[in-house]
Amino acid sequence: MLAFHSxxxxxxxxxxxxxxxxxxxxxxxxxxxEPGLLRLQAARPAxxxxxxxxxxxxxxxxxxxxxxxxxxxxxxxxxxxPAMAERSRHSVGATIQAARAALEEGVAANLAGGTHHAYSxxxxxxxxxxxxxxxxxxxxxxRAGLRVLVIDLDVHQGNGTAAxxxxxxxxxxxxxxxxxxFPFRKEASDLDVxxxxxxxxxxxxxALDAALTTVWSRLATQPPGLAFYLAGAxxxxxxxxxxxxxxxxxxxxxxxxxxxxxxxxxIPVAMAMAGGYGHDLATTVAVQVNxxxxxxxSWRLWQTRR
Numbered sequence: 001m002l003a004f005h006s007x008x009x010x011x012x013x014x015x016x017x018x019x020x021x022x023x024x025x026x027x028x029x030x031x032x033x034e035p036g037l038l039r040l041q042a043a044r045p046a047x048x049x050x051x052x053x054x055x056x057x058x059x060x061x062x063x064x065x066x067x068x069x070x071x072x073x074x075x076x077x078x079x080x081x082p083a084m085a086e087r088s089r090h091s092v093g094a095t096i097q098a099a100r101a102a103l104e105e106g107v108a109a110n111l112a113g114g115t116h117h118a119y120s121x122x123x124x125x126x127x128x129x130x131x132x133x134x135x136x137x138x139x140x141x142x143r144a145g146l147r148v149l150v151i152d153l154d155v156h157q158g159n160g161t162a163a164x165x166x167x168x169x170x171x172x173x174x175x176x177x178x179x180x181x182f183p184f185r186k187e188a189s190d191l192d193v194x195x196x197x198x199x200x201x202x203x204x205x206x207a208l209d210a211a212l213t214t215v216w217s218r219l220a221t222q223p224p225g226l227a228f229y230l231a232g233a234x235x236x237x238x239x240x241x242x243x244x245x246x247x248x249x250x251x252x253x254x255x256x257x258x259x260x261x262x263x264x265x266x267i268p269v270a271m272a273m274a275g276g277y278g279h280d281l282a283t284t285v286a287v288q289v290n291x292x293x294x295x296x297x298s299w300r301l302w303q304t305r306r
Contacts, residue, residue: 001299002101003031003109003292004043006090009083018240019077019126020277024112026285027273031111037296043094043110045086050096051129053137054164056121063088063128076123088128091115095131095228098270099139103226106268106302107259107295111288114230114274116158117183124160125182132228132272133164136171139226149215149224149267150174151258152189153208154232154274155181155242162187172224174215176208178235178243191215197243201250204235208254212261227262227269231255233276233287241277252290259298271295 007024031038051060062068068080078084094110101108116132117125136148148171152158157177165171172190179194186192193211195204234242236251246254262269273291276284 001038001107001109001296002041002098002105003038003111004041004094004097005111006043006087006094007112008042009087009090011078011084011087012081013078018277020281020284023276023281023284026281027111027288030285030289031292038292041097043090043097045089046092046096046129046134050134050138051089051092053141054120054130054133059121063123072122076128077126078128084128088115092129092131092134095135095270095272096138098272099135099226099228102268102270103139103143105299106263107271107299109271109273109292109295111273113272114154114232116152116154116161116230116274117156119160119163125156127160130160130164132230133161135270136226136228140170143225146170146226147222147224148172149219149227150230151227152176152230152274153235153254153258154230155234155239155244156232156275157181157183157186157192158189158230159183159185159187162189172215172219174211176211181241181243191218195244199235199244199246201246201253204244204246204250205253205257208257212257216261216265223265224267227267229258229262229269229271230274231258231271231288231291232274233278233284233291234274236276236278236283236287238278238280238283239276240279241275248287248290251287252294255291255294259294263298263301
């Protein structure tokens with residue numbers, strides 16, 4: 001299975017910053033230690049014209065030329081640097097490449113991505129450009145009539161993605177997230193499922209099953225030709241910011257159910273690892289390795305049907 005990485009550009013973060021940028025390198029290195037599991041490739045950067053399918057020209061220019069205001073940088077959570085701009089472009093590029101690979105092979109992944117708090121006109125919550133939105137719009141531009149499903153299981157609501165696709169019936173957005181977690185002012189997805197603090201495996205999986213049943217019912221007459229799955233590690237019980245209490249086994253079962261339902265319906269899926277802020281980053285990486293192992297299993301089953 002193809003997976004794309006974009007961890008070559010380091011953010012210039014102050015000491016004690018909460019963003020866990022080391023996890024991206026740690027995940028790639030963990031996967032490199034298992035030869036044959038994935039075909040790892042360095043991502044190419046998204047072009048400015050690709051970004052412009054979603055983002056306003058003035059905002060793209062501000063990011064690329066270092067013209068973000070202090071307030072804009074605070075909302076994103078990163079100080080501007082050339083590496084910040086390049087890292088953001090490469091992360092979007094990785095999701096674009098994963099989407100193309102998924103359409104060819106059934107399943108592919110970005111080892112980062114899931115920057116769902118970015119709006120068309122601004123960044124927010126450690127998200128500069130919205131990788132899934134850009135990749136979805138580009139795939140639609142390349143394949144006339146393509147319908148897209150976004151399954152966002154990061155613990156935080158995908159507010160930027162919901163806003164970008166609001167009123168667009170060619171993209172269905174599902175967000176399942178902590179009710180009391182960031183962002184505190186949420187947008188309306190096509191389907192929002194809010195979870196209480198402390199939610200454990202059993203009620204979480206029951207809510208997921210019900211949400212997917214609703215999705216398939218609402219899309220029965222116009223099924224999607226491509227899905228994006230934001231497989232956040234932050235619902236894990238060891239996450240600093242998640243507030244939920246899922247186990248390793250519960251998250252692996254979450255991934256298995258999503259990937260199985262998509263495969264059984266013949267819907268290719270591009271995955272993004274999205275959030276994960278473990279007290280111990282090795283915990284977050286372990287969750288993501290499990291997610292990608294389930295993805296590889298699903299990818300192998302896709303190959304048997306071709």
